Amino acid sequence: MALNNIRFIFNVTKITSFGALHQTGKRFASAAAGSYQNILADKAGEKKNVGLITLNRPKALNALCDALILELADAVQSMDKDETLGAIVITGSEKAFAAGADIKEMLNQTYSANIRSGLLERWSDIGKCKKPIIAAVNGYALGGGCELAMMCDIIYAGDKAKFGQPEIIIGTIPGAGGTQRIARSCGKSKAMEMCLSGDQITAQDAEKMGLVSKVFPADQLVAEAVKLGERISRHSPLIVQLCKESVNVAFETTLQEGLRFERKTFYATFATEDRKEGMAAFTEKRKPNFKNN
Numbered sequence: 001m002a003l004n005n006i007r008f009i010f011n012v013t014k015i016t017s018f019g020a021l022h023q024t025g026k027r028f029a030s031a032a033a034g035s036y037q038n039i040l041a042d043k044a045g046e047k048k049n050v051g052l053i054t055l056n057r058p059k060a061l062n063a064l065c066d067a068l069i070l071e072l073a074d075a076v077q078s079m080d081k082d083e084t085l086g087a088i089v090i091t092g093s094e095k096a097f098a099a100g101a102d103i104k105e106m107l108n109q110t111y112s113a114n115i116r117s118g119l120l121e122r123w124s125d126i127g128k129c130k131k132p133i134i135a136a137v138n139g140y141a142l143g144g145g146c147e148l149a150m151m152c153d154i155i156y157a158g159d160k161a162k163f164g165q166p167e168i169i170i171g172t173i174p175g176a177g178g179t180q181r182i183a184r185s186c187g188k189s190k191a192m193e194m195c196l197s198g199d200q201i202t203a204q205d206a207e208k209m210g211l212v213s214k215v216f217p218a219d220q221l222v223a224e225a226v227k228l229g230e231r232i233s234r235h236s237p238l239i240v241q242l243c244k245e246s247v248n249v250a251f252e253t254t255l256q257e258g259l260r261f262e263r264k265t266f267y268a269t270f271a272t273e274d275r276k277e278g279m280a281a282f283t284e285k286r287k288p289n290f291k292n293n
C-alpha cells in the first residue's frame with residue numbers, strides 16, 4: 001500500500017517508503033510529499049512534546065479501513081521513535097472516535113484473504129508502541145473503534161461517548177481484542193454482556209466498570225488528554241517505558257511472575273542516571289533534569 005494517503009498537518013517525520021520512517025527534525029513529512037488521507041498527525045502541548053493523531057474519515061464515522069490502519073500504525077511508529085515526544089494521544093471527532101472496522105470493505109472479504117493479508121498484525125503494531133498512548137474518545141467507539149481505544153494505555157472519554165462491540169449484530173465477533181481486553185480489564189460478565197448483546201454503553205458506565213479512567217465534557221476532552229500527555233512527558237522517558245511495560249505484564253502473566261518482573265524492573269531503574277537524578281532532585285528540592293539515560 002503506497003503511503004500517498006498520508007496527511008500530516010504538522011510534519012515531523014520523513015517517510016521514504018512504507019514502514020521506513022526517518023526523523024528529520026521538527027516536522028513530519030511524507031516522501032511522497034503527500035500526506036495522510038485518513039488521519040491527521042500533529043505535535044501538541046506547550047512544549048510540543050505530545051504526539052496528537054486525529055482519525056479523519058468523517059463521512060464514514062472514522063470507520064477503520066485498511067488504509068487508515070496502515071497510516072495509523074505508521075504514525076504511531078514514527079512518533080514512538082521521535083525523542084521530542086513523551087506520549088501520544090489518539091482521538092477522532094466529536095461524533096465518532098471510530099465506528100468500527102469498515103464493514104463495506106469487509107463485505108466481500110474471504111477467510112483465505114484474511115489469513116493472507118496479515119492486516120490484523122498492523123492493528124497489533126499499534127499496541128507495540130513503547131510510549132504511553134492515551135485514547136481521547138468522543139462519540140462512537142464501536143467494534144474495532146472500541147478495540148483501538150483498548151489497545152491504548154489510558155482511555156479518557158467525552159461525556160457523550162458510546163462504547164460497544166456490535167460485531168454480533170452483523171454476524172461476526174470482535175477480532176481486534178474485544179473479547180480478551182474487556183474480559184481482562186472489566187471481568188467476564190461485562191465482557192459477555194457487551195460482546196453477546198452488541199449493546200452500546202455510555203461513557204459514565206464505561207468509567208464505572210473501569211474501561212475508562214475519566215470522563216470530561218466533550219469539548220474539553222482532547223485538551224485534558226494532551227495535559228495528561230504533558231504530565232507524563234515531564235518524567236524520564238526511559239523510566240516511563242519501563243513502567244508501561246511493567247503494568248502491561250499484569251495482563252499477561254500470573255501475580256507472582258508479575259511481581260517478580262516488577263521487582264527486577266524496579267532494581268533495574270537503579271542502573272539508570274535518571275533514577276539517580278530524580279532522587280537527587282527531590283533531596284535538593286529542585287526539578288529533575290532527566291536525560292533519558
Ligand SMILES: CCCCCCC[C@H](O)CC(=O)SCCNC(=O)CCNC(=O)[C@H](O)C(C)(C)COP(=O)([O-])OP(=O)([O-])OC[C@H]1O[C@@H](n2cnc3c(N)ncnc32)[C@H](O)[C@@H]1OP(=O)([O-])[O-]
Nearest residue numbers: 059060061063099100101102103104143144166174175176
Ligand atoms: C481483516 C480485517 C480486520 C478487521 C479487524 C476488526 C475487527 C472488529 O472487531 C470488527 C468490527 O469493527 S465490525 C464493525 C462494528 N461496528 C458497527 O457495526 C457499527 C456500524 N455503524 C453503525 O451502527 C452506525 O453507523 C452508527 C450507530 C455508528 C451511527 O449511526 P448514524 O448516526 O445513523 O450514522 P450512519 O448514517 O449509520 O453512518 C454515517 C456513514 O458512516 C458509515 N459507517 C458507519 N459505520 C461504518 C462502518 N463500521 N463501516 C463502514 N461504514 C460505516 C455509514 O455507512 C454512513 O455512510 P453512508 O455513505 O451514508 O452510507
